[in-house]
Amino acid sequence: MTKWVYSFGGGKAEGRADMKNLLGGKGANLAEMSNLGIPVPPGFTISTEVCTYYYANGETYPQTLKDEVMAALSQVEEDIGLKFGSTADPLLVSVRSGARASMPGMMDTILNLGLNDKSVEGLAKRSNDARFAYDSYRRFIQMYSNVVLGVDHHNFEEILDEVKEDKGVSLDTDLDAADLKKVVAKYKDKVAEQLGKPFPQDVHEQLWGAVGAVFGSWMNQRAITYRRLHDIPAEWGTAVNVQSMVFGNMGSDCSTGVCFTRNPSTGENEFYGEFLVNAQGEDVVAGIRTPQQLTLAGKNAQSSDLPAMEECMPEVFKELNAIRHKLEAHYKDMQDMEFTVQQNRLWMLQTRTGKRTTKAALKIAVDMAREGLITRKDAIKRIDPASLDQLLHPTLDPKAPRKILGRGLPASPGAASGKVVFSAEEAEDWVNNRKEKVILVRIETSPEDIGGMHVSEGILTTRGGMTSHAAVVARGMGTPCVAGAGEIRVDYAAKTIKVAGQVVKEGDIITLDGSTGEVFIGAVATIQPELTGDFGTLMEWVDTIRTLKVRANAETPLDAATARKFGAEGIGLCRTEHMFFDPKRIIAMREMILAETEKGRRAALAKLLPFQRQDFIELFEIMQGLPVTIRLLDPPLHEFLPNSEAEIAEVAKEAGVEPAVVKARNTALHENNPMLGHRGCRLGITYPEIYEMQARAIFEAAVHVSRETGRTVVPEIMIPLVGAKKELDLMKACIDKEAEAVFAEQKYSVKYMVGTMIELPRAALLAGEIAKTGEFFSFGTNDLTQTTFGMSRDDSGPFLEVYRAKGIYEHDPFASLDQAGVGELIRIAAERGRATRAGLKLGICGEHGGDPASIHFCQGAGLDYVSCSPYRVPIARLAAAQAALGGSSSSGTA
Ligand code: PEP
Ligand code: MG
Secondary structure, three states: OOOOEEEEEOOEEOOOHHHHHHHHHHHHHHHHHHHOOOOOOOEEEEOHHHHHHHHHOOOOOOOOHHHHHHHHHHHHHHHHOOEEOOOOOEEOEEEEEEEOOOOOOOOOEEEEEOOOOOHHHHHHHHHOOHHHHHHHHHHHHHHHHHHOOOOOHHHHHHHHHHHHHHHOOOOHHHOOHHHHHHHHHHHHHHHHHHHOOOOOOOHHHHHHHHHHHHHHHOOOHHHHHHHHHOOOOHHHOEEEEEEEOOOOOOOOOOEEEEEEOOOOOOOOOOOEEEEEEOOOHHHHHHOOOOOEEOOHHHHHHOOOOOOOHHHHOHHHHHHHHHHHHHHHHHHOOOEEEEEEEEOOEEEEEEEEEOOOOHHHHHHHHHHHHHHOOOOHHHHHHHOOHHHHHHHHOOEEOOOOOOEEEEEOEEEEOOEEEEEEEOOHHHHHHHHHOOOOOEEEEEOOOOHHHHHHHHHOOEEEEOOOOOOOHHHHHHHHHOOOEEEOOOOOEEEOOOOEEEEOOEEEEOOOEEEEEOOOOEEEEOOOOEEOOOOOHHHHHHHHHHHHHOOOEEEEEOOOHHHHHHHHHOOOOOEEEEEHHHHHOOHHHHHHHHHHHHOOOHHHHHHHHHHHHHHHHHHHHHHHHHHOOOOEEEEOOOOOHHHHOOOOHHHHHHHHHHHOOOHHHHHHHHHHHOOOOHHHOOOOHHHHHHOHHHHHHHHHHHHHHHHHHHHHHOOOOOEEEEEOOOOOHHHHHHHHHHHHHHHHHHHHHHOOOOOOEEEEEEOOHHHHHOHHHHOOOOOEEEEOHHHHHHHHHOOOOOOOHHHHHHHHHOOOOOOOOOOOOOOOOHHHHHHHHHHHHHHHOOOOEEEEOOHHHHOHHHHHHHHHOOOOEEEEOHHHHHHHHHHHHHHHOOOOOOOOOO
8 A cells, every 4th residue: 555644853763864856855955854852833734646646546535545644643742742623732733745855935834833822822821922822823814815825925014014004013022912913803804805714713724724735836827837838747746744843933032044064155164053042934035134154263253243052042043053064974964954843842844955156065075075974976966067157257346336227148157347448440440559458349249249259358249049159159268248138228329328317438448248148348357267176186186087078169370278277188170260350461361362373272272371371380289189070161251251331342452353352242242041051161172272281181181280399299180061972082181192292391200180170961971981081070969959850059049948848849959959860970989980980089079078968878878078168178078077977867859
């Protein structure tokens, strides 16, 4: 026969901490504390299976439930020496929800249950405080009527206000027992008037009403939404905890509070908490009275005048501190506890794993491993990789004053201040010539803005989402970005931004918080990230565990240096096209595109060669012999040509041609689907001279650095968008020829590899063939996702939202790898590729390379490395270590 009810209290319990699925988090921990001999007000938990039964059987209960509840209730009465419904010694209970995962504030709670016209007198006598008794009763009527009977709060608020007004007072505390008796009478009349029947006096009816309301609240809209946002399945159900009430508001020898076994904001191993004398739990949370500190150290740190518990309740404090040590040693993690002291007697009401800042999480994990409480592996598993982001960028000083201007999406983390400019050219001018710090404000950005974006401290756009150009580029550069701040109006002509009557002009200072999406007027002080200390220690441990290598996507010297600082073990993707947007180079690039003949193109490419060579020399030098994967030109050529009349005229002038020529070339290059058009190796097939120049620049740079430094430099040259072996054959032949020529000229040679990106489904399926030529594969999962789904990475944002809301795809497949579809292609390609070429080196360089769930997948698929933007390198290192340790990884799309 199924057991539905589990008792706890009096130093024993039927449940345990590891029964969370059955008893919910709260119930399981109450049981565990009881078993540990910690004082817990006696009570019982109605299991989550009852909730499941309730919904599966037309909102009815299992047959034996009533008897089990009655037996458990008698046990509580015996343990505490009070009687439910008694006039003399009434037992009052709280009825609370408790799901497997914490869902704060989402479901219903009822306190002081068991009060009626008779038992209230008993409570008055027992507490020797009629005011307290009637105040408890009126609170109970209000809560119960609202939660269980559906009578709106405002009915009760109005009555309370009336009584206060009649008496000529403004505070609840100015009402005495007689006044509160009046309030109770009026409350009951109101309930009868609203419902056509009296407020229930039968305490058992009250109890079952409350239990039903808690189960019912599992399906309220708030809870449903919360579950959807936090991936909590509806089948889990909630438990119901019925527990004897203890009172922290029965006099000056009573109190209530919350505490943590360690400081949750710094992680310091110090007892941390607050309490209020003569108060109920909700008073601490409501923040009406200033709470007192538990410890003297806390009191001094806060410069508080109020006595610490350590001073004013020393015995209770000693007991609480002992419980703190006991619980932390038992759970082996920082605990967040709630307690109540009733007439100098301490009762623990809750313990759970405490929430903490990322900084505290690192300190606690490292300290606990050093203390021997947990292993280093446990410490690694405890840190959420994504949370490290908070530590890697400057953040706003929490103490600094600030004035909000507006809000957008938190597109790229970190905080920055600077003077407002409205174009990329101005940004470069202000930074390079005036030595100013700027924030680039645009409606949206485009590839042409790269230079200005690079020099800006932060980027603010009013249009576009998390994968807009501004967001992706800013994340890559580690520049704070707030995107899609729709309430902010940008006027390029007037050079102003306006929000709700506030105007900011060009040159005014603003501050962005790219971690929250907030924009502030003026400069707000920031704090620099700390990469040593606990962070450094944990990262050292991480590197001893992981088997996946972590590289970075980087093309500028700054990106490469940042990547090294964050521990990258090479460059997994250098997108060479980003090197052509520099003002000095774009001219030659456009000349090449505008050229009519191969000869003309070669002449323009010859101008680009020295720039490219110098780029690669710098990259090889910074990477000091670590592998560098260089991808040859990928995007469609029209991306390098201007659009506006003014720019077209300018380019025509530079190139010495008529504007009509530029326009004609623009028209000729126009494509309906540029992402599926003339790009990737298709450029190299049609214009081999482009790839020849790039290959030459790479070899000349490699020879130079190898000769100068004596270090081995092994460039990995990567061909984009390959779909057929023949494409790769042709491109490899062209590269090999260039290598031979350079090595002969220089009388010096280096080793090199030629490989391919796998970013088309055809390439994945024919990987066995392609691996005959390709010496390594790198999965370009941005394009592979786009081509597998047949869904543009630039245009899918708006409808993907709808798809996710309708549950068609659980995650954005461009952010977290679609393991079922795209992942299957990766598995196939890895297997077929390695069947042809044993030990074929496999990596991933799409945005997914920095996503923890995708990294788990890469570990399972047998990849050698992941490559991600420099600022994600530490996140990837930690995620890779967690993947090596096994355990859960969220499952990706679909
Ligand atoms: C990819 O497609 O995943 C990739 C890394 O290349 P890009 O984003 O430059 O197209
Ligand atoms: Mg690509």
